[in-house]
Amino acid sequence: MLLYEGKDSFLEEIVDFKKAKYVLLPVPMDITTTYLKGTKFGPRSIIEASRSLENYDSELDFEVKDVIFTSGELEIPPDATKAIDVIKSTVSDVLLEKKFPVLVGGEHTITYGASLAFGEDVVFVIFDAHADFKKDVLGSPINHASNSRLINKRNKVILVGTRSLSQEDKKDLEKSKIPIFRAQDYGGLKTNLSELKNLIKDKRVYISIDMDVFDPSLVPGVGTPQPGGILYETMLDYLKVIIGSGDLVGFDVNEVRPLGENNVTEILAAKLIVDLIALRETN
Ligand SMILES: [Mn+2]
Numbered sequence: 001m002l003l004y005e006g007k008d009s010f011l012e013e014i015v016d017f018k019k020a021k022y023v024l025l026p027v028p029m030d031i032t033t034t035y036l037k038g039t040k041f042g043p044r045s046i047i048e049a050s051r052s053l054e055n056y057d058s059e060l061d062f063e064v065k066d067v068i069f070t071s072g073e074l075e076i077p078p079d080a081t082k083a084i085d086v087i088k089s090t091v092s093d094v095l096l097e098k099k100f101p102v103l104v105g106g107e108h109t110i111t112y113g114a115s116l117a118f119g120e121d122v123v124f125v126i127f128d129a130h131a132d133f134k135k136d137v138l139g140s141p142i143n144h145a146s147n148s149r150l151i152n153k154r155n156k157v158i159l160v161g162t163r164s165l166s167q168e169d170k171k172d173l174e175k176s177k178i179p180i181f182r183a184q185d186y187g188g189l190k191t192n193l194s195e196l197k198n199l200i201k202d203k204r205v206y207i208s209i210d211m212d213v214f215d216p217s218l219v220p221g222v223g224t225p226q227p228g229g230i231l232y233e234t235m236l237d238y239l240k241v242i243i244g245s246g247d248l249v250g251f252d253v254n255e256v257r258p259l260g261e262n263n264v265t266e267i268l269a270a271k272l273i274v275d276l277i278a279l280r281e282t283n
Helices: 039-050 080-096 110-115 144-152 167-175 190-200 232-245 264-282
Strands: 022-027 068-070 100-105 123-127 157-162 180-182 204-210 247-254
Touching: 022 039, 022 080, 039 100, 039 247, 039 264, 080 100, 080 110, 100 110, 100 264, 110 123, 110 144, 110 204, 110 247, 123 144, 123 190, 123 232, 144 157, 157 190, 180 190, 190 232, 204 232, 232 264, 247 264
Parallel strands: 022 068, 022 100, 100 247, 123 157, 123 204, 157 180, 204 247
Antiparallel strands: none
16 A cells, blocks of 8 residues: 655655654545646645755754655545545655654545544634535535535534635535634734634644635645735744644645746745644643
């Protein structure tokens, strides 16, 4: 299952599986995206971009070295339900090996697949411009626009950076009592961060980052861009609070759609992976 591909390793590091703490899983799923296709090229592009980064994380004064094993790309069947099963069983295998899973997408639906490998006690903090709370899209209940709704059936969901939803979604979110930290409400306000802190204090937490949570001026290479997003520094503020008060058990970075020449989206995604690991290691 975990085929080693040295030529495609994250940060250009070849790390022995037994010694690694983190297993990076490239998940090139791009089945249910509705607008711009191309997220299946995200994982490879993020791994390539990571090779231009330093192992040393200067923001956090920590060197991410010899801890990440890079798996070969998961083989994703064309059927969404089967694809979810593959992701679930792969993440379960990583957890059985007592390793920490890091998923790189691919469409956002990969988070739903990953969620099924964890216990129901794990809280999912989902960074996303979109609420992803659609009941079904084009007659299919499994869709990247229904990711949060699907996860919320088993696990508690908290949305951060959200700014795109319908009135129906809004009502459903209120009915389901989903806490939302909207992009427009963030002003570095301590109240915002302390509210989030209280919600996840001492809980097991999974972080999912849909890259469209960022402002499209920073991150243009996504499938469904949305104006008014958060900045990189804001993301770090949120991540510090989450990792500082909860117990991080897994994370993913998803919805990167490579644009070719302009690779800043992939660079930011790769740096986020380094940041998340550095934050967890220094916590
Ligand atoms: Mn989104």
